[in-house]
Structure formats: C-alpha cells, structure tokens
Amino acid sequence: MAHREYNRHDGQAEGLGLGGGDADNSVRMRQPTPPPLAVQHARSGAMVVELAVDPSRAMRSTNQQQPIERDQLRISTEESCQGSELVVASSHLSKQIQGHRRPNQLVRFCLRLGYNTLLYPYEMAKVLIQLGHEPLQAKPFVMRLIQRRPRLFLPSVHRYVQHIQHIDGYTGMYRGLTARLAASIVDYLLGDLLLATLHFAPYKRGPKEGLSLKEFWWNLTRNSLRITTVVVITHPFYVVMVRQIAQFVGGEHVYEGLVGSLMTLAQQEGCAGLFAGMVPRLLGEWSVLFITSALSHLCRRLLPMSELQHQYNTAVIQMMASLVAYPLEVTSTCMAGTGAPLTACEPPSMPLYNHWVDCLTDLYARGGQNRGAILFWRTVPKIQLLRSKDNYTVRSI
Numbered sequence: 001m002a003h004r005e006y007n008r009h010d011g012q013a014e015g016l017g018l019g020g021g022d023a024d025n026s027v028r029m030r031q032p033t034p035p036p037l038a039v040q041h042a043r044s045g046a047m048v049v050e051l052a053v054d055p056s057r058a059m060r061s062t063n064q065q066q067p068i069e070r071d072q073l074r075i076s077t078e079e080s081c082q083g084s085e086l087v088v089a090s091s092h093l094s095k096q097i098q099g100h101r102r103p104n105q106l107v108r109f110c111l112r113l114g115y116n117t118l119l120y121p122y123e124m125a126k127v128l129i130q131l132g133h134e135p136l137q138a139k140p141f142v143m144r145l146i147q148r149r150p151r152l153f154l155p156s157v158h159r160y161v162q163h164i165q166h167i168d169g170y171t172g173m174y175r176g177l178t179a180r181l182a183a184s185i186v187d188y189l190l191g192d193l194l195l196a197t198l199h200f201a202p203y204k205r206g207p208k209e210g211l212s213l214k215e216f217w218w219n220l221t222r223n224s225l226r227i228t229t230v231v232v233i234t235h236p237f238y239v240v241m242v243r244q245i246a247q248f249v250g251g252e253h254v255y256e257g258l259v260g261s262l263m264t265l266a267q268q269e270g271c272a273g274l275f276a277g278m279v280p281r282l283l284g285e286w287s288v289l290f291i292t293s294a295l296s297h298l299c300r301r302l303l304p305m306s307e308l309q310h311q312y313n314t315a316v317i318q319m320m321a322s323l324v325a326y327p328l329e330v331t332s333t334c335m336a337g338t339g340a341p342l343t344a345c346e347p348p349s350m351p352l353y354n355h356w357v358d359c360l361t362d363l364y365a366r367g368g369q370n371r372g373a374i375l376f377w378r379t380v381p382k383i384q385l386l387r388s389k390d391n392y393t394v395r396s397i
Helices: 002-014 021-030 055-101 105-118 120-130 157-172 177-190 193-198 213-250 258-274 278-302 307-324 326-337 356-366 382-396
Strands: 038-040 047-049 139-141 151-154
Touching: 105 120, 105 177, 120 157, 120 177, 120 213, 120 326, 157 213, 177 213, 177 258, 193 213, 213 258, 213 278, 213 326, 278 307, 278 326, 278 356, 307 326, 326 356, 356 382
Parallel strands: none
Antiparallel strands: 038 047, 139 151
16 A cells, blocks of 8 residues: 555655646546657667657658659650650661662662763763874964963864764764673673672771771772772673774774674684773772872871871872873773774784884873873873974975
8 A cells, every 4th residue: 555655645745746646547548758869778788869859740651752764764754765766766866867878789789870971972072082083173272371372272172072963973872882881791790709708807806906007008908809800791892882982983884893803803803802901991990999099098108197088088199099090991991802893903003013022112102191180181192293393394305
C-alpha cells in the first residue's frame, strides 16, 4: 500500500493525473505523450537520436512522391525516345546527304557517256589536227603588247567544227562515235578485271598512320596496272576511231561500222594493226600518272591543305602533266593511222613510219609535237615558217 501511495503521489506531483485507479490511467492514456528524442542505451552508453514521424503523413508523402516519380520516369523515357528518334533521323539524313553527294557509279558513267557524245565533234577536230590536216588558212595577227612581229594564227576549234559540218553534215561530225563509246563501256566493265583477279585492293591506312612512301608506291602500282589493262583492251577501238575520223579528209568508206572495221583491220594488218600506236599511248598515260601522283604526294606532305583543296590541286597538276606528255599522244594518233589506205595517212599528208620513235623524232623536227594541245589558241610553228621561207628562197633563185 505504501508503495502504491508513493506511486500515486509521485504521479500527482508530476501532473499526470488527478486521482488513482482507472481514472488516473484513463487520463494518462488520453494525454498525448511527446515522442522520445533520444534513447540512451545502457550497455553501450551511446546516444541515438530517433525522430518520430507521423505514419499518416509518411503514407501521404510516399503516395504523393510515387506519381511524381512516375511522371518523371515517363518524361525521361519520352525524352530518351525522342532523343533516340532524333539521332536515328539525323543519321538517316546524313546518309541521304552523303548519298546525294556521292552519286552512283552507273549514273556517273551514263553522265560521262552523254558528256562524251555531246562534245565528240571537238574530239574529232582534235584528232584531225593531230594527224596534221589543216584545211583552213592561217591569218597573220600582231599582239603589240607582247610581240612586235606578226604571227600566223590558225582558226580555233569552233571554226574547224563548222567546217566539218559544212562539208559532211551533222552526221559527219560523229564519225567514230560508236568506237569511242564502245571503248568507254569496255573500260567501265573490264577496267578492274586484272585488279580483281590479283585481289589488289586500295591501300588502307592504320588508325594512327599518316602519309607514307609505302602508300604512294602501293597506289601507284595499282593505278598503273589498271591503266595498262584499260589501254590494252580498248586500243583496237581507239585505232578504229582514228581511222574512221581520218576518212573525212579523202571521203573514203573503207572502215564502216565497228565490227566491220575490226575485221578489216585484222585482215589487212593482222593483230599488229589492232594495236598500232599502243606503246606511245601507254607511255603517255604512265607519265601523266607518275607526275600527278608524285607531285600530289609531295604537296600533301609539305603543304597543309584540306581534302577539297587537294582535289583541285591534283586536277591542276594533272593538266600540267598532260601538257608535258602530249607529244606522246600525238605520236600514238599518228601511229594508229599510219599504213592505212587513206589520204590522210599516206604521203604527202603523212610520212610512213616504221617505228613510233621515228614518228616522234619527225614531229619534233617539223614542230608538230604539240599540235592540238591548245584548241582555242593555235599558231603555226616558227620552224614551219622558216622552212617555207627557205623553200620560197630556193625556188626564186
């Protein structure tokens, strides 16, 4: 009893109840008890802070956070999907742009055929000029700012084409076009035949590899093999084209049609006639390739330039190399026509040559090694003027 009274008085002193028994317990149950802020563990002696959280508020907060997290997850997934769609669309667009920048090889080949067909009259005039046929009279012209003495200028290639059209009509401007297109088609179909047989692929650099001499010699050898293949398999068509064009001078009809011309060549001169003038043509192509490749390689190693600048630089170097090797092209044209029963390929229009070296030497002696190199600015060589002057002096004496 004393113990119970002590507990009751202690409870009243603390203000926990007004009386004993069940009333005190009910009041104590109705009063809110503050949450314990700290609990001291007897064994460890450490103070652990425990914050009380209202379970109803916790449930509401978790219920509110769940839709927010779901919305954020949905937004993030939508953004990721949109980002992936944008990446796919951009990659597809870049591929389309690259496809537009790089047209198909067949399309490029057809465009090249159309380009060759459209400008073929100028190529025909160039072949006639290389053979030495000049039907139009030269006229003197004085450039006072550059030279004092007058020079004889030949009409441009436009006048030459007009002369061909006036003599032979519009169809006459396309003599040898079939052989020219056949050579282009054979080049497109069989140009890479030897490289494919040898499995000679282009050189591929390593991840950290720059320009090297190995790459230069590899690509030079590969391109040389391709040029050799193309020249060998297309040269009979080139000979037919030259001889069909040469028929314009005398109006002959010896070489008619592509197949008939090849059969006539084989019957008259054998296999040697089909490949007449192939050696100087091959040497000229090799010379242009070597000069272009070597100078382009040096420019890329020594001069900083972009890929577009490199392409323009290579084109300019190739034009210069073509001018250097142009006498070999004239020699090939003359050798392709020499020996043919045509007026343009027999004396006095053209001497009969036994070897292409004799032809090249005679061209240099006559000053005709560069005839047709510049089609819009054609002059009579000075050596021909001196020879004509000497002949006139001898005749007058």
